[in-house]
Amino acid sequence: MLDINTEIIGRKVIYLQEVESTNELAKKIAPQEEEGTIIVADIQRRGRGRKLRKWISPKGGLWMSVILKPNVHLVHITKLVFVSALAVVETLAEFGIEGKIKWPNDVLVNRKKICGILSEGKYSTDSVEYVVLGIGLNVNNEIPVDLLDVAISMKDVLGFRVPLVEVFRNLLEKLDKWYLRYLDGQYALILEEWKAYSAVIGKEVRIVGDNEEIIGTAVDVSDDGSLIIALKDGTLKKIYYGDVSLRFS
Template identity: 70%
Template sequence: MLNLNTKIIGRKIIYLQEVDSTNEFAKGIAPQEEEGTVIVADIQTKGKGRKLRVWSSPKGGLWMSIILKPNVHPKHLTKLVFISALAVVETLAEFGIESKIKWPNDVLVGGKKICGILSEGKYSENRVEYVILGLGINVNNELPKELKDTATSIREVLGFEVPLIDVFKKLIGKLDKEYLQYLKGNYEEILGRWKMYSAIIGKRVRIITDDGEIAGVAIDIDENGALILKQNNGVLERIYYGDVSLRFS
């Protein structure tokens, strides 16, 4: 166990050599665990992304989950993904890597995914019990052949390996800073900076939802985290959940 003396995030760190999923591990201990506890693993055997997609998590990557218990209205929980993405972008910048955020939860470098974020939790209409914020960053890990065209890593971008602990420490510091802004209610400032790094605002996109596909120009993100899409007929649509594609065939 390592104490990095951060204010909230990282006050307690649980290190695991191997786990099925850091998010699942975190959910098992969250009710009694202190806020800011970080679970980090060398390997995830059943790493997951949104919609239960498999997330390749071999040794060399940064696989971690954070237990949070913010005293906020549940409607503000979507913004936790925003501050996580900002922290990742700022961490990558420390290594000279320019990145963009693809709504709702991916960080891209050169159009390729370098980080995914998964938020889960237990809450009611009026009360948050806990939130698990999972982050997976490709650092020095080998990428599966089938992902070579759509994913990248810090090692691939820089051409050399970076110490995993350096990435971890920088990310914890950035997350802590962003979370403190979140707790202060600085939502407009957070959203404004998120938009600065957006990979899709102003661009024509295709959204794949459970109900089908919808295309148009992504013009904004509202205060609740919804994507505002201007369809071909000029009608504005708010999208709360879906996968964004910048590719049209």
């Protein structure tokens, strides 16, 4: 259980021992909630990632969603995933863990997934009503046997349990730092920092989209958040959506 002192956290925290999905609850209450409200749960019964994939969310992990209401152009919304990923890798670093970011929304440690990020929201053609940033971080939770080859927890890396509330507080501090820079329009800085932690830039990758498969070398991330791939014939292609797998040397 998270022993949360909301006065120390400095914002509204909705803590639940168990919930279907923190993101689903956040979307329901977002219109009437203040910016920065956090929903955090010990257990998610139906946690999910991109494409409605199931996200195993047992006790011991950090399962949370943050409600944001940025006054920005819609073109910059995709960068909020980068903001979240930077906050996660910097939080991991506070505990002596080196994280890498796999485009667009995963954080890896030792080539295994330790964190997933899901951004959802409600937008009109010219404004943002709200954005919900869901973050699922494996902290002390047991990784299912069938996922041991692809997933890892902070406890697995360090060899001991980590104070969950300290991870939570550290993550909020890092989110605040990068979100303020985001609101200040420091998009170039965010992208450059993101690239410094990238697990894909300079790597040969395979990208599977809804209707195509692309193999090439990831060479950059564009200002709009798309991944730039160099194909074998030298052509550069922007990828806006897809599942990335890496060939590690």
